[in-house]
Amino acid sequence: MEVRARAPGKIILAGEHAVVHGSTAVAAAIDLYTYVSLRFPTPTDNDNQLRLHLKDVGLELSWTVEKLKEALPKLSSSNPASAPSSCSLETFKAITSLVDEQNIPETNTGLASGVSAFLWLYTSIHGNKPAKVVVTSELPLGSGLGSSAALCVALSGALLALSESGKLDFTDQGWQIFSDSDLELVNKWAFEGEKIMHGKPSGIDNTVSTYGNMIKFRSGQLTRIKTNMPFKMLITNTKVGRNTKALVASVSERTLRHSSAMASVFNAVDAISNELAAIIQSPASDDLAVTEKEEKLGELMEMNQGLLLCMGVSHLSIDTVIRVALKYKLSTKLTGAGGGGCVLTLLPTLLSGTVVDKVIAELESCGFQCMIAGIGGRGMERERRGLGPESSSGVWGKIMAGLDLWGRDGLGVG
Numbered sequence: 571m572e573v574r575a576r577a578p579g580k581i582i583l584a585g586e587h588a589v590v591h592g593s594t595a596v597a598a599a600i601d602l603y604t605y606v607s608l609r610f611p612t613p614t615d616n617d618n619q620l621r622l623h624l625k626d627v628g629l630e631l632s633w634t635v636e637k638l639k640e641a642l643p644k645l646s647s648s649n650p651a652s653a654p655s656s657c658s659l660e661t662f663k664a665i666t667s668l669v670d671e672q673n674i675p676e677t678n679t680g681l682a683s684g685v686s687a688f689l690w691l692y693t694s695i696h697g698n699k700p701a702k703v704v705v706t707s708e709l710p711l712g713s714g715l716g717s718s719a720a721l722c723v724a725l726s727g728a729l730l731a732l733s734e735s736g737k738l739d740f741t742d743q744g745w746q747i748f749s750d751s752d753l754e755l756v757n758k759w760a761f762e763g764e765k766i767m768h769g770k771p772s773g774i775d776n777t778v779s780t781y782g783n784m785i786k787f788r789s790g791q792l793t794r795i796k797t798n799m800p801f802k803m804l805i806t807n808t809k810v811g812r813n814t815k816a817l818v819a820s821v822s823e824r825t826l827r828h829s830s831a832m833a834s835v836f837n838a839v840d841a842i843s844n845e846l847a848a849i850i851q852s853p854a855s856d857d858l859a860v861t862e863k864e865e866k867l868g869e870l871m872e873m874n875q876g877l878l879l880c881m882g883v884s885h886l887s888i889d890t891v892i893r894v895a896l897k898y899k900l901s902t903k904l905t906g907a908g909g910g911g912c913v914l915t916l917l918p919t920l921l922s923g924t925v926v927d928k929v930i931a932e933l934e935s936c937g938f939q940c941m942i943a944g945i946g947g948r949g950m951e952r953e954r955r956g957l958g959p960e961s962s963s964g965v966w967g968k969i970m971a972g973l974d975l976w977g978r979d980g981l982g983v984g
């Protein structure tokens with residue numbers, strides 16, 4: 571049997587980095603997904619390997635069952651899938667050597683942490699069983715849209731669906747959403763995966779990817795937000811590569827050097843996130859009220875961007891996006907870890923399509939890639955089907971076959 575799970579990426583409207591230090595942040599799921607398919611071999615397949623195919627980066631990795639047993643002798647069944655646990659230092663070292671043996675090309679070094687997270691989640695939930703896992707994503711990897719969290723959530727969802735002790739209940743065909751208790755288990759495992767990739771994640775990325783919609787998040791606690799304001803964001807990918815783990819660590823180091831000043835910065839971010847959440851949730855009676863709310867939102871985004879600059883996580887490419895957008899009186903802030911990656915620009919409801927086209931054309935002439943993603947959509951979902959991905963003719967089949975759903979290179983532009 572084969573199971574598939576998908577989990578969305580996210581944007582952070584306010585509070586990234588500060589959320590790692592206890593401030594409130596606001597995030598929303600976007601309608602770009604990471605997909606994971608999991609299949610155990612049948613006896614006739616006669617396959618004794620754990621196989622991982624990362625389609626987005628063209629990598630196929632495998633480990634024999636014997637190799638996994640030898641490297642991780644203590645895993646067996648002592649680790650129930652229903653009780654997520656953290657990776658010990660000893661296990662982390664063993665996993666690192668399993669990853670190192672795969673000779674991942676140096677240009678793809680960031681990938682090693684994703685593969686380590688995969689091995690931890692897989693072996694914790696399924697021990698050393700042979701299987702084939704295929705991953706593909708509509709998200710740009712390592713660009714601030716939560717690709718690492720979407721990977722961990724989709725992996726946890728697929729792995730738990732076929733595990734004995736943590737089995738989640740699903741019978742129908744087609745994409746299915748889950749009960750809160752199932753989602754809680756998925757989210758806890760995904761957080762363990764994010765810990766391997768980010769070092770010290772706040773948990774906001776995996777939480778919004780699991781539950782979808784829009785959330786306010788503080789110290790591990792989530793509050794779901796309902797918005798009365800269908801706002802639009804332009805997402806610009808500067809295509810400047812960066813690494814979330816390193817950026818989070820750099821903010822922590824700055825905090826150690828300037829603890830009092832940074833505490834004030836984090837306090838200010840907390841106030842911004844709370845005000846932004848209140849605006850989003852308040853009812854809007856007419857166009858004027860919507861315009862006023864959008865102006866306040868834009869101002870808060872600019873203030874948050876200023877504080878992210880104080881934290882040292884902005885970048886020249888982000889400044890360029892801010893400058894271009896400002897020519898059209900549009901507010902911009904980075905999203906996710908910063909250091910390059912993706913940037914958000916608020917598109918007011920009454921802004922004409924011609925202006926939007928002009929901004930996009932100008933940003934793309936700088937070498938950036940723009941998209942308008944749907945905001946506040948679905949969280950993690952799974953499906954079970956008899957057909958193999960290659961034989962499927964629907965959206966899933968196209969994704970698994972590595973075809974571009976929008977008929978062009980890179981991400982879909984909404």
Ligand SMILES: Nc1ncnc2c1ncn2[C@@H]1O[C@H](COP(=O)(O)OP(=O)(O)OP(=O)(O)O)[C@@H](O)[C@H]1O
Pocket residue numbers: 604624625626627680681682683684685705706707710711712713714715716717718719721767768775812813814815905906907908
């Ligand atoms: N589809 C995928 N295939 C392979 N690896 C992936 C995939 N998605 C995510 N990863 C892993 O996640 C890493 C990127 O995670 P990182 O946290 O740096 O960026 P992000 O999650 O996209 O952005 P942010 O954390 O700022 O939201 C990649 O280097 C890789 O290890």
Ligand SMILES: C[C@@](O)(CCO)CC(=O)[O-]
Pocket residue numbers: 582585586587588589590714716768770771772773774775814818905906907
């Ligand atoms: C930079 C950060 O705040 C958000 C990354 O999307 C890290 C985290 O919260 O784990």
Ligand SMILES: [Mg+2]
Pocket residue numbers: 716717718719775814
């Ligand atoms: Mg990440």
